[in-house]
Amino acid sequence: MANVSTLRFGAQTDEVTSLLRIVNMVRSGDAVTRPEIGRVTGLGRGVVAQRVDRAVEMGFLEDAEYAPSSGGRAPRTLRFRAERGRIVVCALGGQHIHVGVTDLDGTILDEAHRAWNIASGPEETLDTATAMVDDLLASGDGTPAWAIVVGLPGPVDFETGRPVAPPIMPGWNGFDVRGAFEQRYGAPVWVDNDVNLLAAGERARHRDEGIDLIYCKVGTGIGAGLVSHGRLHRGANGAAGDMGHVRVPGAEQVCRCGKIGCLEAVAGGWALVRDAHEAIERGATGVLADSAASGTDLTLESITIAATRGDALATSLVQTSARQVGEAIAALVNMFNPSLIVIGGAVASTGELFLAEVRHRVYELSLPLATRDLVIRTSESDAREPVRGGVDLAQEQLFEVSLPRWFADGRPTVAAVHGLFD
Ligand SMILES: [Zn+2]
Structure with missing residues (x-):
């Protein structure tokens, strides 16, 4: 698409490039006065003034209050017109x-x-x-x-x-x-x-770092988002990170996608509900068995709540899920070498119970160099x-x-x- 802007702006490409850079600098807060813009871009005072005037005229920027003076006359700050x-x-x-x-x-x-x-x-x-x-x-x-x-x-x-x-x-x-x-x-x-x-x-919290991160969501289904050097990695067809449907060795359960033994079919929220029913039929006792006996529907939410309260069956279901997810993440860590793994979703809302097991598997199965500076934590719980x-x-x-x-x-x-x- 670079040829499109060349076509439309002809010989003014350098001017346009610096103009856009200035708009983005003010927008991101990297430089908000004309002298700061000059220092960061290396452009002369006259050129900066001209570009800023153009950005103001086009409605992207406007003059705001005066910045604190550093000796001479205080410079005017610029603001991006986000409204x-x-x-x-x-x-x-x-x-x-x-x-x-x-x-x-x-x-x-x-x-x-x-x-x-x-x-x-x-x-x-x-x-x-x-x-x-x-x-x-x-x-x-x-x-x-x-x-x-x-x-x-x-x-x-x-x-x-x-x-x-x-x-x-x-x-x-x-x-x-x-x-x-x-x-x-x-x-x-x-x-x-x-x-x-x-x-x-999650990337927005690490804007300046060009971060490598994996966001793994373990809810009803399981999926991951990959950020490589600050860019979302979607893959050739948008299928990157679809880890819910990788095969778990030895697993025989039928998945929602129609295949056998997918990670989601052993560790996803719907699989935990299925396993809770089976365990209760085989005679498991506790909070989940009691509520099932009283006619209440077993849900993923009832399992995670019971797990955080220490119910043995719920705890074991969540830990089993965490172990399988941890093994899948360990494989990703070896290939992708992220600095941050964030675990979100309803199953992971059990917090440390889930996280401790994931950490354990990742550190056990990943290469030492890949985990040297690795941080694994849960997501912000915010809708x-x-x-x-x-x-x-x-x-x-x-x-x-x-x-x-x-x-x-x-x-x-x-x-x-x-x-x-x-
Ligand atoms: Zn599947």
Whole structure:
């Protein structure tokens, strides 16, 4: 796409490059006064002044208060006009929809949450999700959406914004999710796997480090998001990190995907519920057996709560899951050498019980060099994490990836962002 910006700006490419760099510097807070911008970029005072004037004229930046003086006249600080557009994040899970609206800096302005079964299919689900987005935007001040990020609980082809053979989403295979949102809102849309959103949210905490991390979500299903040197690693088809369906040696259980012996089929939340039923039928006692006897449905939540309270059966189910997940992560550690592993999801919400077993397996099975500086911890337990991650993804795509293509228009358009010139 580099040739597109060359085409549109001709000989001014150097000017455009420095202008965009300055907008991003102020946006990220790396340099917020004209003298600071000069120091960081090495551009002369006159050139900096000219570029900043242009950015102000185009509506990206404006003058703000005076910075503390360091001797001479105090310089004026600049601020990025984050209020000009909205970022919308629509995080669809297996059993819920979470929608958030933020400004361009990622400050959450409004959000909504509801229970929803993703197996209801794409039409009904997207009608429901877009109605939630409509409500949030209508209760705002009319500022237009500049970017929409949609998270889905299955593999997604990021280039086309379509799910690819998602195991728990009947009817969604190949559905044009990106097109549906773009048509409705006239803003560029990015669709990604839900665990990638969580990985992006974690990455946002390590912006300056170019971090290598693995976010492993152990909920009803199991998946991982990989960040390599600060970039999400999606793989050739968007299937990277789909670790729930790697084969566990010796396992015979049938998986939701139709294969035999998948990690998810021995360690995922639905597998733990199945194993709890079987153990109780064989005579296991305790909190879970008591509640099953009283007619209460066994759920993943009841198992994790019982485990944190020390129930023997629940504890053993969670530890078995952690051991299997730990072995799968150890293999990833040897190949990928991350500095941080974050464990999230409902099963992992049992905290140290799960984490201790994962650590044990990873350190036992991974190479010493790969674990020398490795940190393994649980995720922030906050329902807003997918929204934060979606915002991070939107900011990356808007301001780092596609900005040269759309900035001349003053705001991102679908055609410019996705390179569709007529
Ligand atoms: Zn499977």
